[in-house]
Amino acid sequence: MSIRRIAFACIAAVAWLASATAAAHAFLDHAVPAVGSSVHRSPQDVRLWFTEKLEPTFSRVRVVDAQGKRVDRDDSHVDATDASVLTASLQRLAPGTYRVQWRVVSVDTHVTEGDYTFEIKD
Amino acid sequence: MNALLVAARAIHFGATMLVFGEIVFVASVAGVAWRRTAAASNAGLDRHSFVVCAAALAAGALSGVAWLLVEAMQMAGATIGDVIGNATVVVVLRETEFGHVFLLRALLWLALGVSLVAMRTRAPSRMRVCIAVAVAAAYLATLAGAGHAAAANGGTVRIVHIGADALHLLAAGAWLGALPPLVWCLMHAPSRSAVLRLAQRFSVLGIACVLVLIASGIVNSLFLVGSFAALFGTAYGQLLDVKLALFAAMLAIAATNRFRLTPRLASGDTSRRSLRRNAMLEIAGGVGIVGIVGALGTMVPGAHSTIRWPFALTFDVEQREIVAAFPTTYATSPVPYDVKAVARGAARYASECSRCHGVDARGNGRAAEPATKPADLALHGLHHPEGNLYWWIAHGIAGTAMPAFSPQIGDTGIWETVQYIVARASAEAARSIGPRVDDTSMARAPDFSYETQGQRQRTLAGERKPALIVLYASPRSGARLSQLASDHRLMHADLRVIAIPLPGSPSDDGDRATQTRVGADVASVYAMFAGTSGGAALAHTELLVDANGIVRARWIGLPASGADRDNEIVAASQHMPPPSRMPAGMHHGH
Structure with a gap:
């Protein structure tokens, strides 16, 4: 194996590693209903995708209306097939603005929390 | 603790x-x-x-x-x-x-x-x-x-x-x-x-x-x-x-x-x-x-974490030279690259920037004095780190007519303007993309959410899957929309078809055919990405967007009768290696 080949292999390996998804601390990747979006029908549930796997026991999401009243069915749980997805089912929602509040613990023990709103339109 | x-x-x-x-x-x-x-x-x-x-x-x-x-x-x-x-x-x-x-x-x-x-x-x-x-x-x-x-x-x-x-x-x-x-x-x-x-x-x-x-x-x-x-x-x-x-x-x-x-x-x-x-x-x-x-x-x-660069210089890997740098050079936008931010940025651009940089951001605004030559943002927007764009808007550029907009425009407002410039420059870059998959494309499709009949809301970027975005003009695009909706090859290829009306087209045509529904801000932002037919009129345009949200192929106009465009689309969507270089501001999403 020539030096050039070895160098190429090293660069390729470094590039592969560098492009791999680094993790640590679960951040919100995306959600449905999407952050700040409008929906035309009352959604059945909220689903939040995080950047790393969650500890099911300590990860929670809840949804409140403009008055701060809970509108989720209090069944927040981590998805059985994808440990980085947190979900909760919703009551039937009237048009208005709703706030999704989450607090999660990643498998490396770090706590992150946040919130966002979405809107139900007529 | x-x-x-x-x-x-x-x-x-x-x-x-x-x-x-x-x-x-x-x-x-x-x-x-x-x-x-x-x-x-x-x-x-x-x-x-x-x-x-x-x-x-x-x-x-x-x-x-x-x-x-x-x-x-x-x-x-x-x-x-x-x-x-x-x-x-x-x-x-x-x-x-x-x-x-x-x-x-x-x-x-x-x-x-x-x-x-x-x-x-x-x-x-x-x-x-x-x-x-x-x-x-x-x-x-x-x-x-x-x-x-x-x-x-x-x-x-x-x-x-x-x-x-x-x-x-x-x-x-x-x-x-x-x-x-x-x-x-x-x-x-x-x-x-x-x-x-x-x-x-x-x-x-x-x-x-x-x-x-x-x-x-x-x-x-x-x-x-x-x-x-x-x-x-x-x-x-x-x-x-x-x-x-x-x-x-x-x-x-x-x-x-x-x-x-x-x-x-x-x-x-x-x-x-x-x-x-x-x-x-x-x-x-x-x-x-x-x-x-x-x-x-x-x-x-x-x-x-957000990077705050401590030095006044940095090494530009692509140009292979030492260039000036700012604290925000490597910062990534806290405002997501989506149509809402782009639309707000566009409004800000129209009121604050277009006088000098021009209505279509080509650096040809009326108020610009001939000697100053404002930057052609449509051409250069993708060739600078978004953190630099932020810095120049916030703090101005010394020795030029570019003034500082901070603090009268807040942090979020400046980042929204940056996202508009990125979208405008992406639309400009998309103009050179044809039906062949472009491996050097830097044109980024702004994210948006859409609803499909009987399914939960989805987003363009969140799924990490390719999509065909169809910018349609009623009523001429009607037949094409029906064709797309009934073509099982697209479905088997796991290719989402998202219809977006061009300005002036009623939004229910797309609803009826492809069953997708998008907000009005999506239509106004994506009009930038439409091609033109002959004069200035916007033409029916189809954009193939890869799993990273980058526009990789583009078809302008309706397919000629007898042509099998869907075959071409499916073939292209199956063969989209990641582009040779990621556009500035792209990072694994969150």
Whole structure:
């Protein structure tokens, strides 16, 4: 194996590693209903995708209306097939603005929390 | 609380490394270099290492329990009373990965204690020493399962990261943990020849450890720091810099020992004292490093925090030259690249920027004086880091007519304007893209949410899957929309078809045919991406967007009768390797 080949292999390996998804601390990747979006029908549930796997026991999401009243069915749980997805089912929602509040613990023990709103339109 | 966590982690890491290093030293260095020449001192060394190991195990247990309790408090957001009283700590042990690793390590701790007592009370045998080394190694390496590495997504990546982390711990433990018994031996060595053999033997161990530390450290940094910018521009990276400086200082000391002092050992006792002093210095450096490790594990890794570049210059990898840099050069926008932000940015642009930069951002605004030549943002928007665009809008450009817009426009407003410029420049870049998949495309499709009949809302970017965006004009596009909606080849190719009306077209046509529904802001932003037919009229346009949200192919106008465009689209969508370079501002999403 020539030096050039070895160098190429090293660069390729470094590039592969560098492009791999680094993790640590679960951040919100995306959600449905999407952050700040409008929906035309009352959604059945909220689903939040995080950047790393969650500890099911300590990860929670809840949804409140403009008055701060809970509108989720209090069944927040981590998805059985994808440990980085947190979900909760919703009551039937009237048009208005709703706030999704989450607090999660990643498998490396770090706590992150946040919130966002979405809107139900007529 | 955080200070307690850092202290508990640091003591635990230090104690665990010390036990491993002691045992490795006794097994490898002392076994050969010491016992043969200093039979009388054997008992002394054994007693010394037993006492150190016992103390380290006790410290490891106490700090381990403190670590567990603080973690349980943070995870549950509870007080120490709740954690113990309501048995939250039991829940943590039973149900979390951290708890499982803790339990495994508690068993290893017990096994290590038993094997140390066995070594002390029975005649030392090769077998017993090997078992002790193996158990101590497992006790140290399993710490990798309690850190950032354990959270990595994906099978191979996780294994590589945890493996590198474990090797890093073992090499650090073998080096740092072996320093205290080395000092003891240097103090009690009966002869110069014993010291010489000790020093030679130890340097072999040291060199092996250093090589492993460097290799595994590079792998770990790639995962956790991610870039040179993060190595200097984040708190995590800067603390890591301090750690690297300490490591370099320790290497310099080790090199002095190896290449200057050891050869001189035969000639006098001064070298022996210097060796001892240097070993003490290395221990001090090691204590500093372990303290930093205690803190790093509790911080957000550099790869995930906002970078604040501390230097006025940086090296542009693509241009291969040194260029001016700003604190925000490597910052990524806290405002997402979606149609809402782009639409707000467009409104801001129209009121503040278009006078000089022009209505279509070509640098041809009416108010611009001929001498100033405002930047053609449509052309250059993608060729500068978005952090630089932010800086220029916020603080102006000295020596030009570009004024500073901060603080009258807030942080969010400036980032929204940046996102508009990126969208405008992307639309401009998309103009040169045809039906062939473009591997150099930098044109980014702004994210948006849409609803499909009977399904939950979806987003363009969130799915990490390609999509065909159809910008349609009613009523001419009607037949084409129906054709797309009924073509099963697109469905089998797992290609989403999202219809967006061009300005002036009623939105229900797309609804009816492809069953997708988007907001009005999506239509107004995506009009930028439409091609033109003949004059200035916007034409029916189809954009193939890859899983990273980059426009890779584009068809303008309706397909000619008899042409099978869908076949072309499906073929293209199946063959979209990641573009040769990621556009500025692209990073793994969050």
